[in-house]
Amino acid sequence: MEILLSKDMGFCWGVRRAIDMMEKATEERGEIVSLGPIVHNPQVVRELEDKGVRASDKPSHDNSLPVAITAHGAGPEVIQEARARGAEVIDTTCPIVTRSQRWAKKMAEAGFTVVVFGDASHREVKGVLGWAGPHGLALKDGDPIPDDLPSRLAVISQTTQSPERFAEFVARLMRKHVDSISEMRVINTLCDVTSSQQAAASELAAEVDLMFVVGGHNSANTKHLLEVCREEGTSSHHVESPAEVNAEWLKGCKRVGITAGASTPDSTVEAVVRRIQRLGAELEGAGGRR
Numbered sequence: 522m523e524i525l526l527s528k529d530m531g532f533c534w535g536v537r538r539a540i541d542m543m544e545k546a547t548e549e550r551g552e553i554v555s556l557g558p559i560v561h562n563p564q565v566v567r568e569l570e571d572k573g574v575r576a577s578d579k580p581s582h583d584n585s586l587p588v589a590i591t592a593h594g595a596g597p598e599v600i601q602e603a604r605a606r607g608a609e610v611i612d613t614t615c616p617i618v619t620r621s622q623r624w625a626k627k628m629a630e631a632g633f634t635v636v637v638f639g640d641a642s643h644r645e646v647k648g649v650l651g652w653a654g655p656h657g658l659a660l661k662d663g664d665p666i667p668d669d670l671p672s673r674l675a676v677i678s679q680t681t682q683s684p685e686r687f688a689e690f691v692a693r694l695m696r697k698h699v700d701s702i703s704e705m706r707v708i709n710t711l712c713d714v715t716s717s718q719q720a721a722a723s724e725l726a727a728e729v730d731l732m733f734v735v736g737g738h739n740s741a742n743t744k745h746l747l748e749v750c751r752e753e754g755t756s757s758h759h760v761e762s763p764a765e766v767n768a769e770w771l772k773g774c775k776r777v778g779i780t781a782g783a784s785t786p787d788s789t790v791e792a793v794v795r796r797i798q799r800l801g802a803e804l805e806g807a808g809g810r811r
């Protein structure tokens with residue numbers, strides 16, 4: 522069985538940057554509190570916890586601990602609230618997300634209603650909506666376009682969406698409201714790390730019998746990679762750890778492809794590869810003995 526790795530996968534520079542900043546902060550100041558998990562990957566969160574990064578969904582009541590904003594960013598109210606409590610704020614927001622937030626603020630201040638193409642419950646989207654103030658809403662793939670929308674719209678995207686889906690969403694919005702829209706600004710806030718990982722995953726999925734997408738089950742960009750692989754018609758599985766790889770899936774497969782979400786460390790990918798190699802060897806051994 523041949524195992525092929527995607528040309529572009531795993532930790533993106535935005536996540537590496539955030540982890541480096543948090544590790545440096547713990548070296549200098551001891552324990553810090555990260556507002557939510559730094560990445561959607563339990564293994565990484567555990568490793569950082571061992572180094573002194575305590576993940577918490579709520580701001581700490583211990584004001585002496587610095588508060589770190591993760592790469593996903595946060596709304597201005599979250600940062601203001603932490604500062605008002607006297608906590609030091611370490612902002613590791615990915616610069617690509619910061620750009621999206623700035624656009625949301627700028628367009629809302631200019632009188633546009635900001636429509637974010639993305640999942641309203643995702644931390645990045647919540648943060649971007651925070652910068653749009655009361656003039657923002659989020660719609661994800663498949664959500665019906667509301668009947669009533671103001672006439673001036675600024676459309677931006679969650680950074681990890683695929684370009685095709687964003688383009689289709691904009692077209693859907695325009696088709697429904699072409700009569701009522703007086704002005705629509707589309708700002709491309711997609712992250713090219715994500716697009717290039719998705720393109721590489723799609724290319725690999727077309728060449729193999731089976732794809733594994735490695736990443737946290739709650740990671741949005743890992744889920745998008747899975748969709749991209751399945752769109753190629755290739756049987757694809759999302760696994761968070763090596764233990765989730767099922768030997769049954771490997772039966773009859775000659776070529777297996779692997780990709781990983783932007784929050785997946787290399788060590789997890791390597792562990793998944795080792796497990797596939799071991800299960801593949803066991804299957805071949807069993808086949809030979811028959």
Ligand code: SF4
Binds near residue numbers: 615713
């Ligand atoms: S996927 Fe892109 S936007 Fe998200 S953290 Fe990485 S570099 Fe930043």
